[in-house]
Amino acid sequence: MxxxxxxxxxxxxxxxxxxxxxxxxxxxxxxxxxxxxxxxKDSLTGLYNRQYFEDFVVKLIKKGLRENRDFSIIFIDLDNFKPINDNYGHTKGDDVLKKVAELFKQTFRDYDIIARLGGDEFVVVIENLPNKDRIEEVRKVFEEAFKDFNLSFSYGVANLKEVEPESLNEEEILNLMLILADRRMYEEKMERKRRQK
Structure with missing residues (x-):
């Protein structure tokens, strides 16, 4: 017992x-x-943050150079976002940024890496980007979803194979790709403004 x-x-x-x-x-x-x-993750949108994006792309650059594979960085800047904050307040602006993040997650592919760099700037990392028609399709969906705010975006694309990697390390290649994509985004933004006049 x-x-x-x-x-x-x-x-x-x-x-x-x-x-x-x-x-x-x-x-x-x-x-x-x-x-x-x-x-x-970015605390507001739930997208990847800048640090993750940079770490991921550095690894992708190493892989791309080793295996002779290309990938693209799409630099996205929202057009007409400032009036939302000015007219409706920053809380509404934050809500719009969250909805923008959701739309990007739904319209880009599951395996594309989407990050918020800060403010109203985003980047998407795409392997095997077929052509820019895909981004134009995303923009049409985007503009329809945010037509009440007259919100759109400008973008620029840079590919790894455009950058001459000799004597550059991965971080320098990443910086060159970002500079190139940012410059192309700015040029596209100016061209779009010119056409709207």
Whole structure:
């Protein structure tokens, strides 16, 4: 009889230890996931942040150079976003940025990397970009979704194979690609403004 009581007490203790261990493991995994999300995601939009984007592209550049593979960076800047903040306030502006992020997630491919650089600037990393028609399709959907705010975007594209990698490290190649995509975005923005006059 005493042996049965000891076994029951030990079983009860073992059950308690197992529950605490399971709770500890689940809690540790949750904290790890939350910490990782905070480290790589933009807190407002839930898109990847600039740091993640840069780390990802540096690795992609290494792979691209090693395997002779190309990829594109699309630099996106929202057109007519400032009046939303000026006329409706920053809370509404933040809501619009969240909706922009959702639309980008829905209209670009699941495996494209979308990041918010800050403010109303975004980048998309696309491997095997077939042509710019895909981006134009996204812009049409975008303009329809935000027509009440007269919101659109300008973009510029840079490809890895456009940059001469000799004597440059991966970070320098990334910077050159961003500069090139940003310049092309600005040129497109100016051209669009010129045509609207």
């Amino acid at each position: 005493r042996e049965e009581v000891k076994i029951k007490i030990l079983q009860s203790l073992l059950d308690e230890v197992t529950k605490k261990y399971d709770y500890f493991i689940a809690n540790r995994e949750r904290i790890y996931k939350e910490t990782y999300e905070m480290a790589v």
